[in-house]
Amino acid sequence: MKTTIAKIGNHVEQSVTIGAWLANKRSSGKIAFLQLRDGTGFIQGVVVKAEVEESVFQLAKELTQESSIYVTGIVREDKRAPSGYELTVQEIQVIHEAKDYPITPKEHGTEFLMDHRHLWLRSKRQHAIMRVRNEIIRATYEFFNEQGFSKVDPPILTGSSAEGTTNLFHTKYFDEDAYLSQSGQLYMEAAAMALGKVFSFGPTFRAEKSKTRRHLIEFWMIEPEMAFMDHEDSLVVQEQYVSHVVQAVLANCKQELQALERDTSKLENIVAPFPRITYDEAIDMLKKEGHEIEWGEDFGAPHETAIAEKYDKPVFITHYPAEIKAFYMKPDPNREEVVLCADLIAPEGYGEIIGGSQRIDDEDLLKQRYDEHNLSEESYQWYLDLRKYGSVPHSGFGLGLERTVAWMCGVEHVRETIPFPRLLNRLYP
Structure with missing residues (x-):
């Protein structure tokens, strides 16, 4: 079922698909955290190595900032999250791979940001x-x-x-x-x-x-x-x-x-x-x-x-x-x-x-x-x-x-x- 981050609360414990961009990510050997955005909001996607195919986990680790993707996963309630929900990821499909995105998570000057x-x-x-x-x-x-x-x-x-x-x-x-x-x-x-x-x-x-x-x-x-x-x-x-x-x-x-x-x-x-x-x-x-x-x-x-x-x-x-x-x-x-x-x-x-x-x-x-x-x-x-x-x-x-x-x-x-x-x-x- 396709939905948006803003409406994801209507699908708790259901499998949904969202179109999103990768805002940021971090990963360890067994888990990857994807910060996803779709224009309506932000949500964290959690990819657990033991729960997905090896190719899905590998893709999650290799995804680059601002790449566009379709993400399928189970919606979970999480009171610690700003939105109140997170996504347990099952599948990832890359739409477009972004390379060398200029605005990285580090600090940038105002003029640089205004130019971009x-x-x-x-x-x-x-x-x-x-x-x-x-x-x-x-x-x-x-x-x-x-x-x-x-x-x-x-x-x-x-x-x-x-x-x-x-x-x-x-x-x-x-x-x-x-x-x-x-x-x-x-x-x-x-x-x-x-x-x-x-x-x-x-x-x-x-x-x-x-x-x-x-x-x-x-x-x-x-x-x-x-x-x-x-x-x-x-x-x-x-x-x-x-x-x-x-x-x-x-x-x-x-x-x-x-x-x-x-x-x-x-x-x-x-x-x-x-x-x-x-x-x-x-x-x-x-x-x-x-x-x-x-x-x-x-x-x-x-x-x-x-x-x-x-x-x-x-x-x-x-x-x-x-x-x-x-x-x-x-x-x-x-x-x-x-x-x-x-x-x-x-x-x-x-x-x-x-x-x-x-x-x-x-x-x-x-x-x-x-x-x-x-x-x-x-x-x-x-x-x-x-x-x-x-x-x-x-x-x-x-x-x-x-x-x-x-x-x-x-x-x-x-x-x-x-x-x-x-x-x-x-x-x-």
């Missing part, structure tokens, strides 16, 4: 990270579908920018200038005026020449937008969404988190509501701790980490100065110099994972912002139309998938949280 990213993905750690990433994506669709959102796909090629063209990749669109999208937000606002509550999930691009552990050139964003929702309403959706995703990962990725040696006690506490502080309070807090920062300056990584250390949950920092935020954010009616926005800072030094705000819904004020930010009214006329024809209070946010994966996995650098990272000096493989 197409193979590095096969390792147990990288496999676990990708599985957690997949669960976050699955739980994202689950949450927004249950909450009545419609999935909408904004364009990747755009004629204008959501936040200014400084960090955009420019290209020619026949005879026009075009850019790779840095956010689907403006288009999602249009979609929200048609469908009420919407979300997008897709790639975004920032031509930011940054080499920090939190930055990628190409990354994936989840961007919900909601009509008839104010800033406070949006914060509730954000904390419920993040809570839902964290709890889904805890429930469905136990083996992966174990393989990553993640301290899950820090994730178990991630349940809404989340603490909130204002930008003013954050500045005061940082100054008291000796940080050199003045009102009106944006927070860097050390500032975000210092603030996050005070909490065991993600923390919202709200009401930033208008001058350091995007043109479309709605001013606080009680205090025009700050806007109705929030960044959600993850615990444990992982920085901002969500940025969101209530959007300007007044046509005249948006025109004023166009002037202040030197934005072409001709390019942004369609965006102005949303305030011209049935404008409503509306809010939205964007969550960066890779930073969220890094936080939940306890991974230091975002380059490990996307299958094929695009970094400042890396476009290969």
